[in-house]
Amino acid sequence: MKYLFLLGAAPFIAAAPAYADDIANDTIVVTATRTETPVSEIGQSVSVITRGDIERTQAVTATDVLARLPGASVSQSGGFGQPASLFIRGAKNAQSLVLIDGVRINDPGDVGGGFDFGSLTVGQFDRIEVVRGSSGVLWGSRAIGGVINLITARPTDQWLVRGQAEYGWRDQKQLGASAAGKLGPVGLTLGGNWLKGDGYSAFDERLGGKEKDGFESKSANARAEVELVDGLTADAGTYWTKANYDYDNTGADALNLGMKRDTVGYANLRYKGLDGRLTARIGYGLTDTRRISDDAVYGPYTTNGRADRFEGQVAFAPLDLASIQIGAETEKQNFSDNYGSKDSTSIDSVYGMLTVHPLTGLTLNGGLRYDDNSDFGHKTTFSANGAWAVGSGNEAPILRASYGEGFKAPSLYQLYTNGGYRELSPETSKAWDAGVELPFAEGQGRFTVTYFDRKTKRLIDYDYAEWNYYNVGRAWAQGVELGMQVNDWRGFDVNLSYTYLDAENRDTGAQLARRPKNNFYASLDRLIAERFRLGADLRVGGGRYDDVANQYWLAGHVLVGLRGSVAVNDHLEVYGRVENLFDEHYEVVRTYGTAGRAAYAGIRVKM
Structure with a gap:
């Protein structure tokens, strides 16, 4: 039956979801619904970080950006290149999907996928x-x-070229450039980034770590699109990154070397017709990864992961009051290592989503998904959400609520390394949230408060006593997110986020490891005389347990940062920042180091 379904759905198969034609418009997002949707019609909690936000805060890495958001916390075992996990509302890193230009980049060779x-x-x-x-x-x-x-940037009729150079603490150097525009009928996007530094010891320097763990990262992206006939376009793109880095053993310096290489590729056909009421896409997406952990004593361990994916969707709005979206997907994953492991799995899926607008300002969504996993059988999941804008215009409060179910099979790595020890079962979850968004500051500011609750069965965790993976009977995460954002109001930009999280193993009562109960971030930027910008941020990370048995407690920390920039003219900007101003000593993973006081300076060019 699954092959009949895929054959029938073939006209709609696509490699990447749609994304907004004008991504500079902050009121339009795609990730929440896989179609271009105003934020006021989305029932889930969404954050949008723009290019302006990235440049204003002088962020270098994805963790710099994501750690500032409500509901999110980051745990990294050392500096750049060392393993870093993102916990969204207490969910494991492997339970969040990561995309580049709509293409999945979760690593099939990663421990948890x-x-x-x-x-x-x-x-x-x-x-x-x-x-x-x-x-x-x-x-x-x-x-x-x-x-x-x-x-990545979308091409427009007028070319936009950006360049950046930065230098700072421990000989860290960064160069980056991007360009987007059109050559005749073809839209092009090109970009590249290079980052290199001496780094600091992954083993905490304040505990005796002396050997610096340096790193070098290179990345490049490219995209091309062309309109074939009226309403029908083709696009293809790629993203490639490679990082080499040093790393340590647990609790000691070591001359270990690591390498990570990720390649993403995609190609699509997209159609839009009937005055925008009908959209469809067909195509293919590829994720290919390679990891090398070269231990100075035991030698290298190499993993390779690859995912080939066909996916697609068609959306049709026969009436202004209702629209329907259906999609079909098939994915095959492959995993191998240098110890002879070689395995694969596949999953075929179909989903549908119905959207209705029964009242002015009210949007309701409901959907079903059917997954057929080659190793663990089939599963049907359900979701529903709604948003109600109580009034009109930028100053209307918005009420939101959502319910969603989840299904995740064990990764190939977990199945291979656990062979003969414990049988693993898929994780399942049921989650809901409810919140309100209140505008202020003449519509330029937003205050949000959201309560969330998620129950997970058979959560997969690692047992350090038995040295293998196992299913936790029940896990529960609940909490509250607060957020406040002000954009360009009388020269001010403000961002506040706070999360209270209670995440525990319901069978043992222990807190889930490395999830802080309290997490707070605040930033304030002020534009002075249209040329000078000053800013500061404050991060308060709560304490957390570092292990599943709750035997090792890591205290919280307070970090302060300062930054400033000067627009020399319309094309050139000079900037600088100081991170961890008071040289706070802290750990987010036991015995692993974090950066001390550091300063950086750079220039940006735009034309």
Whole structure:
């Protein structure tokens, strides 16, 4: 039956979801619904980070950006290149789906099938959309915690070229450039970034770590699109990154070497007709990864992961009051290592989503998804959400609520390394949230408060006593997110986020490891005389347990940063920043180091 379904759905198969034609418009997002949708019609909690936000805060890595958001916390075992996990509302790193230009980049060779954020820079991205909460019906496996979509610049009729150079603490150097525009009928996007530094010891220097763990990262992206006939376009693109880095053993310096290489490719046909009421896409997407952990004593361990994916969707709005979206997907994953392991799995899916607008300002969405996993059988999941804009215009409050179910099979790595020890079962989840968005500051500011609750069965965790993976009987995460954002109001930009999280193993009562109960971030920027900008940020990370048995407690920390920039003219900007101003000593992973006081300076060129 699954092959009959895929054959019938073939005309709609696509490699990448749609994204907004004008991504500079902050009121339009795509990741939450896989179609261009105003924020006021989205029932889930969404954050949008623009190119302006990235440049204003002088962010270098994806973790710099994501750690500032409500509901998100980051745990990294050392500096750049070292493993970094993102927890959205307490969900494991492998339970959140990561996309680049709509293409899944979760690593099939990763421990849990997640994405390691440790070496991902943000210099090439123009926009980042983050959806918090279960998105399993539209996005499938791995979208239990949320979805992160990193979007490169879209070409316009006028070429835009950017360049950046930065230098700072411990000989850290960064160069980046991007260009987007059109050559005749062909739209092009090109970009590249290079980052290199001496780094600091992954083993905490304040505990005796002396050997610096340096790194070097290179990345490049390209995209081309062309309109074939009226309403029908073709596009293809790629994103490639490679990072080399040093790393240590647990609790000691070591001369270990690591390498990560990620390649993403995609090609699509897109159609839009009937005055925009009908859209469809067909295509193919590829994710190919390679990881090398070269231990100075035991030698290298190499993993290779590859995912080939066909996916597609068609959306039709026969009436202004209703629209329907259907999609079909098939994915094959392959995993191998240098110890003879070689395995594969596949999953076929179909989903549908109905959207109605029964009242002015009210949007309701409901959907179903059917997954057929070659190893673990089939599963049907359901979701529903709604948004109600109580009034009209930028100053209308918005009420939101959502419910979503999730399904995630064990990764190939977990199945292979656990062979003969414990039988693993798929994770399942049920999550809901409810919140309100209140505008202020003449419509330029937004205050949000959201309560969330997620129950997970058979959560996969690692047992350090038995040295293998196992299913936790029940896990529960609940909490509250507060957010406030002000954009360009009387020269001010303000961003506040606070998260209270209670995440525990319901069978043992222990807190889930490395999730802080309290997390707070605040930033304030002021534009002076149209040329000078000053800013500061404050991060308060709560304490957390570092292990599943709750035996090792890591205290919280307070970090302060300062930054400033000068626009020399319309094309040139000079900037600088100081991070960890008071040289706070802290750990987010036991015995692993974090950066001390550091200063950086750079220039940006735009034309």
